[in-house]
Structures are given as C-alpha cells and as structure tokens.
Amino acid sequence: MDGTTLISVAQVFLGIILLLVSLNLYLILRLKEIDPFGSWNPNKINAGLFMVFLVGGLIAAYASTQAWSEHLIFFQPAVSEHGLEIDRMMRNTMGIALFVTVLTNILLFYYAWRYQAKPGRKALYYPHNNRLEVVWTVVPAVVLTLLVFDGVGVWHNIMDEAPEDSIQIEVNGKQFDWTVRYPGADMEYGETHVSFIDEISTNTLGFNFEDKRGHDDLVVREIHVPVNKDVNMTIRSRDVLHSATLAHFRVKMDAVPGMPTSFHFKPLVTTAEMRQRTGNPDFNYEMSCQQICGGGHWNMRLVVVVESEAEYNAWIAQQQPFYAQWQEMNGANNTAEAQPEGASSDAVAIASIATAQ
Amino acid sequence: MSDATSHATTGAGTLSAVGHHDDHHGHHHGNFWTTYVFSTDHKVIAKQFLITGIIMAIIGIGMSTLFRLQLAFPDTSFAILEALLGKWAPDGKLDPNFYLSLVTMHGTFMVFFVLTAGLSGTFSNFLIPLQIGARDMASGFMNMLSYWFFFASSVIMVSSLFVETGPAGGGWTIYPPLSALPQAMPGSGMGMTLWLVAMTLFIASSLLGSINYITTVMNLRTQGMTFDRLPLTIWAFFLTAVIGVLSFPVLFSAALLLMFDRLLGTSFYLSDIFIGGELLHYQGGSPILFQHLFWFLGHPEVYIVLLPALGISSEVISVHARKPIFGYKAMIGSMVGIAFLSFIVWAHHMFVTGMNPFLGTVFMLFTLVIAVPSAIKAFNYITTLWKGNIRFTPPMLFAIGLVSLFITGGITGIFLGNAALDIPLHDTYFVTAHFHLVMGSASAFGLFAGVYHWFPKMFGRMMNKRLGYIHFWLTFTSLYLVFFPMHFMGLGGVARHYWSQSAFTFMEVFMPLQGFITIAAIIGFFGQFIFLYNFFSSIFIGKKASLNPWQANTLEWTTPRVPGHGNWPGDIPHVYRWPYDYSKPGVKEDYLPQHIPDAEIEYEEGFPKPATMPTPATPAQKPEVKEEAED
Known part of the structure; x- marks a missing residue:
C-alpha cells in the first residue's frame, strides 16, 4: 500500500x-x-463485542505474525555465536509470554461476556482464596526464577572478557557517522584523544602521532571481519552518546564520550552466504546508531562485511596505514595528485568529506 | 517558605474549625477568584488538574499524529505540517531536528503533564478526602500551590514550543551530552533550558501534592476508616505519593547538575568532547551518572503513572461487577511490593549503556521479580470478574480494557528486563510498544475509567453512555492496532527515534506497517473528540445524576449531589466495614455501603440473620472475621 x-x-x-x-x-x-x-441492551452488545474483539484480535495477531515473520530478523537465526544463545532465550520467553497473554486475555474477555449482568442474578460473594493467591504467586515466581538463571548465565558469557586472540576493531561515533580503526600489524592501537583532533589535517580521530604504535593503524569506513573468529569491538564517541548496533549479530553497546566501551562477538555467517540465504544479491550487514544523537541519527549507516579469513587478510593488506596517508595529505605534496591508489582512496574521500564539514 | 508554612497551618486550622456543623461554608466566603481560580477546595483543584491535563493531552497526542505522518509517509508533502509548523516543515515535510523535538515533547507532555499530574493530580485530590471521610486536604493552601506550580510549569513547557531554536529535542530522557550542548542540536538550546525550568516547577508541584496526600491519608481518616478498610484507590494514591516524594527530588538534583553543566561550565556529565569543530573544556564527568540519577526517578515514575490507574480500575471493576475485589489484601501487598521494587530496578534501562555488566545481573533479578506482584494483580482482576454480575457501563469497559492492555503490554517486560534479551531489543520499537501499552494506554484507560465513573460526583451530571461506548471501542481498537504491530517492527530491529527508515534495508521493509499504524493512530486521535464533546457538553446538559448512580459502597456517594466546601453538610459519616461488600449473601441490596451500621442492614426476607451474621454494631470488627464465619 x-x-x-x-x-x-x-x-x-x-x-x-x-x-x-x-x-x-x-x-x-x-x-x-x-x-x-x-x-x-448495552450489556449484551458490549459483552458480545468483547468476544468479537477477542476472536478477531487473536486471528489478526496470528495472521499478521505469519505475514511479517520473514522480515523479523530476531526470528531468523542470529549470525553470531552469542546471538544463538539469545535466540534460544528469546524463543523460551516468547513461548511463555504468548501462553500467558493469550490465556489471560481469553479468560478476561470470556468472563466479561459470560457474566454480563442479567436481571435477577446476584454475583458470587467471593472475596479471597489464599490457596489461589499462593498458586499465582509461586508459579510466576518459579518461571521467572528459571528465566533469571538462564539470563544471568548468558549475560555473563556475553559480557565476559574477550578472548586473547580476538580481532581488534574500534568504531568511533560522531555526529553523524562511524569511523573504524584497526590496530595494524603491531596489534596495538596508537594513543588517540579528543585534544589531538584536527579536522583540517584530517586527523578526525585525534591521533597522537608521537605514539609510534599508531603509525600502522588503519582508518576505514567499513567493518571487515573474518568468519568464525572472535572480534573485540571497542566503541568510542567524541561528541554525544551513540549506540553501535549490529542487529543481525545481536550486538548493541552505547558509545560514551570519555569512556570507551566494548562488545565481543563471533560472526558465523559470511556476507556471501547471507546473500544466498536471503536470495538478495545486494544484502549487506548494517550497523546503525540506536541512541538518539541529533538530526542525523537515522542515517549513521556503516556496512559490515563478514568474509573468509583469506579474503579478510587480502583486504587488510590492501589498506594503507592512516599515518602514511596523513603525511601525504599534509606533507610537501599536499595536492590532488598525491592520492594513493586502491582501496585507500576511500579513506581519502572520507578525509575530504571531514574537511568539508 | 515560612510564609507558605504559616499559610498552610492557617488553612488546616480553618478546616478543623469548619468542623462538624458546617452547612453553608465555602461559597459564601469566597468571591469568584477564591472559589474558582485560587481555590483551596480539593474538588476545585482536582477539576483544575483535570482540565489542564486534558489540554496538555490534546497537544501531546496531537504532536504524535504530526510525527506519525512523517514516519509513515516520508515522501509525501503535507500542507497541514507546513501550515502548523512553518519553518520546521519546509515543503510540508518535517525537519529531522524538529521531528526529534516533537517526539521529546510528546513524551514529556504525556508522561509528566497528562499521566502524572492529570491522573494523580485529579483523582488523588478529588478522591482522597471524599473516600476517607475528610473535609478537605490536610493543607488546602499547599494543595493550591501544587496546582499553580503545575500551571506555571505547563505554561513554560508550552511556551518552549515557540522559541526560535525549537523545543527540547534530546528525547524525554534528556541524556547529556546531547541535552547539555547547544551545539549538538537546535533542540538543546533555549528550548532545553525552558524544559529544565518547567520540570523544576513540576517537581515542586508534585512534592507539594504528594506530601499533602500522604499527610491527609495518615491523619484525616474518619472514625472507623482503618488502613485495612481503605478503598484500593486510596492505597494506590498513597503509595504513589510515597514513591513521588522519594524519587522526584533525585530528578531535581539531576536537572540541577545538568543546568550547572549547561550554564556554569561544570563537568558533572561531560568529558572529552569535540563538537562543532571545537574542543570543549569539560573533563572527568560521566554521562552514565546522569542516567543513574534520571532513572532513579524515571523508573518509579512508571509506577507513579500506573498505580493510580490500577487503583481506579480495582474500584471500578468491583463496583460494576457487583462483586468484592478478589484478594483485597493481596492487592495491597502487591502494590506495596511494586512500590518497593520500583526503587531497585532503575538500571534495567541501562543494560547496554556501558554500565558495569555486573550491575546488569542484579537489576535483571529485581526487574523480573516485579512481574510476580503484577501477575497477582492481573489474576485477581480476572477472578473478580468470574461469576460477577457485570454492568457494562463506560467506566467498566475502560477498566476491563485496562486489564487487557496491562497484561499484553506488561508481559513484554520480561523480555526487556532480561539483560541478554535487552541487547537486541533495546531502543527498538519493541520498547515503544511495551511502554505505550502498559504505561501509556493502561494509565490513560485508568484516567478515562475514573472520569466516567466519578463524573457524576464532580459535576452532578451523568456523561452520555452511548458516546462513551463509541469512544471506548474506537480507542481500544485503535490502541491495539497502533501498538501491537510495533512489536513486529521491534523484532525486525527497527530503531526508535528514526526520522526515516530509508537508510537501512532491514528497516525499510516495515514502511507499509508504519503507514498502517499512522492510519490507526489518526483514527484513535479523532476518536478522542467524542470524549471531549461528551465531557464538556455533559457538564451543562448531561442527565442529572442520582446520589449514588453506580450503587457503590464508598463514602463519596454519601455526599450531596454536588458537594460543597467541607464535603458533608452534616457530620462526617463513620465507617463500619471494608468498601467491597457487594452481593453479600443475605443482604437485601447487592451493595452494602461503608457507612451503614450493622444494626441498620436490611436483610433479605427469610434470611436467618442471627445464625450466620455476626453480632451487629461493633465498629472495630473487621470484615475478614465475617468471611471466615461463612467459610
């Protein structure tokens, strides 16, 4: 429509x-x-309408779920290891929730219809029944205890320290885009701080270039990660709160200025596989911002590429460290001809956008 | 302040002096201004809260229909948007920043001005003295101040809609740094300052009101009105006031520190910020601190909004089902439980904000525990309907609708309260669906049920029933049609607060659903005009109400058709039993008001009175004893 x-x-x-x-x-x-x-008789009509509402509502709820289920990505299997655990809990909780909601709504509307006022009838004087109260205190309490135990375990596994050999990536949020940093060959990030930010010289992440560890850091505009490897994502912001959200991976963590946060996950399905699975040749994993951050909040898109380890290594090898680019940009030959080749032209394009801003 | 205190004591003094034989106090002493404007009469103040709340609701819901147009039809140009919003809707399309401002103000208006002040302010004021048997509030003057602080706050909040940079736009939770830095968005400029000023006045109003409610319930109950004979409405209002007194000051401190950060350059919430091309001086603050302070109010606030509605529905369901509320003590216990737990669950709003994950465990535990008292309440409502003799009046329809919305909306809380499940669902439409159903819609239904039920006592006339039916079915259906599909969008990963879903392919597929929701929302919005017409016309042309039109037990129905100042022309009635003796076996009528002494009860013919009924006229006797005698 x-x-x-x-x-x-x-x-x-x-x-x-x-x-x-x-x-x-x-x-x-x-x-x-x-x-x-x-x-x-308003009693008859309204009581009848409650039954109509109940039956119609249940049919509509079922039909609309059927119609939309293929688009509900939290009903599709997650593409990360911890995501599958979350999905399992989601299914259990959904089962309980549906059962309780449907049952109680049926009882509510059915009783409303069944016990509509009729002349000459008197209601049953039934003020309390401790046994019933105990039943519906204990049963929910037990069910919720089970959910809590399950939830605590899964939550701790997700929030635990990332494995030592994780791929390190850092996403940097700002109004209104994301920039990704890889630590490069030395596996260590160079120091960055907001006080070093210089947009004119394209140093938008605030590298302290005196820190040599940062000289091999890569700065790009796409997340590339190998499949079946742990990824430890550090999340930073330089202005307001953002939230790095990878819906397909069940990943979400706020970016807080002044306080780096992190989230680790293990991707299980490559972008190529996902394109086959969805039948959509243009499918891409997308990272969005899900913490209100200003007028461009809706548009903080970043493409996430999951690929084989070989493809990943090839992609990494293509990238030129940011420091070299920065030197070229701000060195003696600060002209358009100084553009480096290949994939890193992307980074230069970004840099020029940043300067324009 | 001392001035206010002295006035307050004088007010209380006058009241006790009014005392017992007061046939004609009130209207004689006041002129127009003191009777209708700066009135200290709790009934007038209640009506003032109600009318102001209705005006704020029209603006608040109206704003939601405007931004729903944008959400559903981002490419369509709406002349109405340009006509209403001018520069904020160039070419009839909403500006992204102003979209956020509308969302923010919709939330602020609805949560604070409609569902807190409009609901609690109206019914706590109106019902506490009437139902406990008091001449007025403990301090009429403080009560008046409470309304006028609220009024000033409303005026400032509405005026912030008209400032040049637009109203506050950082969401109703006003998280810094976004809300602290005018460079971050236009809505963080003058509009945000006015927001903070208005909220400060609002908090003052809420505290003045709450302290008054607590004092009144504790001290001014009529003879025989013990705590275990209070109507559940009063229990709900009392607990709401306690929550308010304990939590609103924390929001005040949060707002004050934010004000310091904005105006004085302190760094409570800000650190390491580079924005708008310049490095800011802030060092060492933490945005997370604000979130802790905000949600320390913010979560109890949910129950400040919801508990009065649950109290009203308990009373309404019992009266119109002609049956005692099932599990009176369990209902009180669950409300006390909810009130207590509401203080130790706030960080479930912050699972993925970078808070220490260990805290997530603790808050997950307490959050899911809240589901237990909530389940008790839901089951007790349903059991109250079982084998009742249900009269489908408009208040009863809204009360039944409330229970359905409370269940359907509340159950999704066990997803969101579970930290691991909150990771994918946080800040998606699933959350929007959850709290709009359980907090927004259910509380609004409490407000409607209360208005339809107590309108005869407020204005001495009945509202039109048939328009009430149409209003209910339109509202109930449209609410489900609006908020149920939002669960799908949430499960599809669609983020809240998005001006447009076009940037993300997995969000864009839900555009038809957005269209459907907008249509349903507009229908629901126009349905409310039926209520408005019914409300305002019934004040003047409604059928005159009888003294006890619903045949209810509580004390407010023992007052004259339109109670004057002091509520009862003669002595305040005494109370001899709990308020829920409906359809008591052997009693002639199907209700047994609280103020009838046992000796004056009319029994059915042939009912063997002395054999099963306890000896009459012992006011201290509790109803539970009687029930056990029957078991």
Missing part, C-alpha cells in the same frame, strides 16, 4: 466514524422518542 491509498482508506474510515457519531448525536439531541437503538 502506498501513501495515497492509505490516506484514502483513512478518509473513508474517518467519514464512517463521523457519520456514526453525528447520527448518534442527532438521535440524542433531537429524536429521543424514535431512537432505534433504544431497545438495545
């Missing part, structure tokens, strides 16, 4: 409602004596 159809549907609905309301108002105000609804 496109916008115009929906709007005309809405107009029809609104028209009907207005008609009903004005009819009713007219009847109330002018024509009490020939009120066609006068003989209707």
Whole structure:
C-alpha cells in the first residue's frame, strides 16, 4: 500500500466514524422518542463485542505474525555465536509470554461476556482464596526464577572478557557517522584523544602521532571481519552518546564520550552466504546508531562485511596505514595528485568529506 | 517558605474549625477568584488538574499524529505540517531536528503533564478526602500551590514550543551530552533550558501534592476508616505519593547538575568532547551518572503513572461487577511490593549503556521479580470478574480494557528486563510498544475509567453512555492496532527515534506497517473528540445524576449531589466495614455501603440473620472475621 491509498482508506474510515457519531448525536439531541437503538441492551452488545474483539484480535495477531515473520530478523537465526544463545532465550520467553497473554486475555474477555449482568442474578460473594493467591504467586515466581538463571548465565558469557586472540576493531561515533580503526600489524592501537583532533589535517580521530604504535593503524569506513573468529569491538564517541548496533549479530553497546566501551562477538555467517540465504544479491550487514544523537541519527549507516579469513587478510593488506596517508595529505605534496591508489582512496574521500564539514 | 508554612497551618486550622456543623461554608466566603481560580477546595483543584491535563493531552497526542505522518509517509508533502509548523516543515515535510523535538515533547507532555499530574493530580485530590471521610486536604493552601506550580510549569513547557531554536529535542530522557550542548542540536538550546525550568516547577508541584496526600491519608481518616478498610484507590494514591516524594527530588538534583553543566561550565556529565569543530573544556564527568540519577526517578515514575490507574480500575471493576475485589489484601501487598521494587530496578534501562555488566545481573533479578506482584494483580482482576454480575457501563469497559492492555503490554517486560534479551531489543520499537501499552494506554484507560465513573460526583451530571461506548471501542481498537504491530517492527530491529527508515534495508521493509499504524493512530486521535464533546457538553446538559448512580459502597456517594466546601453538610459519616461488600449473601441490596451500621442492614426476607451474621454494631470488627464465619 502506498501513501495515497492509505490516506484514502483513512478518509473513508474517518467519514464512517463521523457519520456514526453525528447520527448518534442527532438521535440524542433531537429524536429521543424514535431512537432505534433504544431497545438495545448495552450489556449484551458490549459483552458480545468483547468476544468479537477477542476472536478477531487473536486471528489478526496470528495472521499478521505469519505475514511479517520473514522480515523479523530476531526470528531468523542470529549470525553470531552469542546471538544463538539469545535466540534460544528469546524463543523460551516468547513461548511463555504468548501462553500467558493469550490465556489471560481469553479468560478476561470470556468472563466479561459470560457474566454480563442479567436481571435477577446476584454475583458470587467471593472475596479471597489464599490457596489461589499462593498458586499465582509461586508459579510466576518459579518461571521467572528459571528465566533469571538462564539470563544471568548468558549475560555473563556475553559480557565476559574477550578472548586473547580476538580481532581488534574500534568504531568511533560522531555526529553523524562511524569511523573504524584497526590496530595494524603491531596489534596495538596508537594513543588517540579528543585534544589531538584536527579536522583540517584530517586527523578526525585525534591521533597522537608521537605514539609510534599508531603509525600502522588503519582508518576505514567499513567493518571487515573474518568468519568464525572472535572480534573485540571497542566503541568510542567524541561528541554525544551513540549506540553501535549490529542487529543481525545481536550486538548493541552505547558509545560514551570519555569512556570507551566494548562488545565481543563471533560472526558465523559470511556476507556471501547471507546473500544466498536471503536470495538478495545486494544484502549487506548494517550497523546503525540506536541512541538518539541529533538530526542525523537515522542515517549513521556503516556496512559490515563478514568474509573468509583469506579474503579478510587480502583486504587488510590492501589498506594503507592512516599515518602514511596523513603525511601525504599534509606533507610537501599536499595536492590532488598525491592520492594513493586502491582501496585507500576511500579513506581519502572520507578525509575530504571531514574537511568539508 | 515560612510564609507558605504559616499559610498552610492557617488553612488546616480553618478546616478543623469548619468542623462538624458546617452547612453553608465555602461559597459564601469566597468571591469568584477564591472559589474558582485560587481555590483551596480539593474538588476545585482536582477539576483544575483535570482540565489542564486534558489540554496538555490534546497537544501531546496531537504532536504524535504530526510525527506519525512523517514516519509513515516520508515522501509525501503535507500542507497541514507546513501550515502548523512553518519553518520546521519546509515543503510540508518535517525537519529531522524538529521531528526529534516533537517526539521529546510528546513524551514529556504525556508522561509528566497528562499521566502524572492529570491522573494523580485529579483523582488523588478529588478522591482522597471524599473516600476517607475528610473535609478537605490536610493543607488546602499547599494543595493550591501544587496546582499553580503545575500551571506555571505547563505554561513554560508550552511556551518552549515557540522559541526560535525549537523545543527540547534530546528525547524525554534528556541524556547529556546531547541535552547539555547547544551545539549538538537546535533542540538543546533555549528550548532545553525552558524544559529544565518547567520540570523544576513540576517537581515542586508534585512534592507539594504528594506530601499533602500522604499527610491527609495518615491523619484525616474518619472514625472507623482503618488502613485495612481503605478503598484500593486510596492505597494506590498513597503509595504513589510515597514513591513521588522519594524519587522526584533525585530528578531535581539531576536537572540541577545538568543546568550547572549547561550554564556554569561544570563537568558533572561531560568529558572529552569535540563538537562543532571545537574542543570543549569539560573533563572527568560521566554521562552514565546522569542516567543513574534520571532513572532513579524515571523508573518509579512508571509506577507513579500506573498505580493510580490500577487503583481506579480495582474500584471500578468491583463496583460494576457487583462483586468484592478478589484478594483485597493481596492487592495491597502487591502494590506495596511494586512500590518497593520500583526503587531497585532503575538500571534495567541501562543494560547496554556501558554500565558495569555486573550491575546488569542484579537489576535483571529485581526487574523480573516485579512481574510476580503484577501477575497477582492481573489474576485477581480476572477472578473478580468470574461469576460477577457485570454492568457494562463506560467506566467498566475502560477498566476491563485496562486489564487487557496491562497484561499484553506488561508481559513484554520480561523480555526487556532480561539483560541478554535487552541487547537486541533495546531502543527498538519493541520498547515503544511495551511502554505505550502498559504505561501509556493502561494509565490513560485508568484516567478515562475514573472520569466516567466519578463524573457524576464532580459535576452532578451523568456523561452520555452511548458516546462513551463509541469512544471506548474506537480507542481500544485503535490502541491495539497502533501498538501491537510495533512489536513486529521491534523484532525486525527497527530503531526508535528514526526520522526515516530509508537508510537501512532491514528497516525499510516495515514502511507499509508504519503507514498502517499512522492510519490507526489518526483514527484513535479523532476518536478522542467524542470524549471531549461528551465531557464538556455533559457538564451543562448531561442527565442529572442520582446520589449514588453506580450503587457503590464508598463514602463519596454519601455526599450531596454536588458537594460543597467541607464535603458533608452534616457530620462526617463513620465507617463500619471494608468498601467491597457487594452481593453479600443475605443482604437485601447487592451493595452494602461503608457507612451503614450493622444494626441498620436490611436483610433479605427469610434470611436467618442471627445464625450466620455476626453480632451487629461493633465498629472495630473487621470484615475478614465475617468471611471466615461463612467459610
């Protein structure tokens, strides 16, 4: 349905409602004596409507779930190791939640319909029953205890220290984009701090170039990670809160200025496999920002590529360290011809965007 | 302050002096201003809160329909947006920054001004003195101050909509640094300052009100009105006030420190920031600190909003099902439990904000524990309906609807309260669906149920039932149609607060659903005009109400049709039993008001009175004893 159809549907609905309301108002105000609804029993009608609502609602809920389930990525298997654990808990919790919601709503609406007021009937005087109270205190308590135990275990595994040999990546949020840093061959990040940021010289991450560990750091605009390897993602922000969210991987952690955070995960499915699975040749994993951060919040997209280890290594080898690029940009030959080749032109493009900003 | 205190004592003094034989106090002494504007009468103040709340609700819900247009039809140009918003909607499309401002102000208006002040302010003020048998609040003057602080706060908050940089835009949770730095977004400029000023006044209003409610309930109950004979409404209002007194000051401190950061350059919440091309001087602060302080109020606030609605629905369901509320003591116990637990769960809003993961474990535990008292309440409501004799009046419809929304919306809390499951679901539409159903819709239904139920006592006239039915079915259906599909979007990973979903392929597929939701929301919005018409026209042309139109047990129905100042023209009635003796076996009517002495009860013919009923006229006797005698 496109916008115009929906709007005309809405107009029809609104028209009907207005008609009903004005009819009713007219009847109330002018024509009490020939009120066609006068003989209707509101108890019967409203109780009946509750049953209609219940049955209609359950059918609609089932049908809409069927219709949308293929788009619900939290119903599709996660593409990370811890994500599968989360999915398992999601299924258990969903089962319990559906059971309780459907059961209690059925009871609520059915009792409402069944025990509508009728002349001459009196309600049952039934003020309390301690045994029943105990039942519905203990049963939820036990179920929730099980959920908590499960949840605590999974939560601790996710939040545990990252394995030693993890691939290190650092995502840096700012209004309104992400920049990715790899520690390079020495496996160590160079020092960065907001006080070193110099946008004119493209040092948008705030490298302290006196720290030699940073000279081989890579700065790129895509996350590339090898499949089946632990990845430790450090998350930073230089201005306001952001939230690094990888929905398919069940990864989310806020970026907090002044306090680096981290999240580690192990990707299990490559982008290529996922393209086959979804039948969509343009499929990409995407990272979004899910902490309100200003006018461009909706547009902080970063592509995440999961590939084989060989492809990953090849991609890493193509990248030129940021320090070298920076030297070229700010050195003697600070001209357009100084553009390096290959994939790193990406980084230069970014740099020029940053300068423009 | 001392001035206020002295006035307050004078106010209380006047009240006790009014005392017993007060047939004609009130209207004679006041002119128009003191009777209707700067009134110290709790009933007038309640109506003032209600009317102001309704006005704020129209603005708040109206804003949501505006940004829903943008969400559903980002490419369509709406003349109405440009006409209403001018420069904020160039070419009839909402500006991204102003979209966030609208979302922020919608949340602020609805949570604080409608569902806190509009609900609690109206019904705590109106019902506490009437239901406990008091002439007025403990301090009428403080009560008046409470309203006028709220009024000033509302005026400032509404005026912030018109400042040049737009109203606050960092979300109703106003997380710094976004809310602290005017460079970060236009909404963090003047609009944010006004937001903080307005909230400060709001907190003052809430504290003045809450302290008054607590004092009144503790000290001014009529003879025989023990704590285990209080209607559940009063229990709910009392606990709400306690939560408010303990948590709102923390929000005040959070707001104050944020104000310092904004205006004086301190670094409570800010550190290491480079924004708008310049390095800021802030060092050593922590944005997480603000979140802790904010949610220390923010989570109890959910129950400040919800508990009054649950109290109202307990009363309404019992009255209209003609059946005692099932498990009166369990209901009180679960409300006390919820009130207590609400203080130790706040960090479940912060599982993925970089807080120490160990804290996540603790807060997950307490959060899921809250589901137990909530489950007790839900099951008790359902059991109250079982074998009842249900009269489907408009308040009853809303109360039943409330229970359904409370269950459907509350159950998703066990997903979000579980830290591991919160990782994917945090800040998606799943959260939006959850709290709009359980906190927004359920509480709004409490407000509606309360208005329909107590309108005859407020204005001496009945609201039109048939319009009430249409209003209920329209609202109930549209709420489910709006918020149920949001679960799908949340499970699809769609983020909240997105001006457009076009940037992400997995979000873009949900655009048709956004369209559907917007249509449903607009229908629901226009449905509310039925209520508005019904409310305002019934004040003047509604059918005159009888003294006890719902045949209820509580004390407010023993007052005159329109109670004057002091509530009861003669002595305050005494109380002889709990408020839920409906359909008591042997009793002639299907209700047994609290103020009827046992000796005056009319029994059914042929009912062997002395054999099963306890000896009459012992006011101290508790209802539980009678029940055991029957078992």
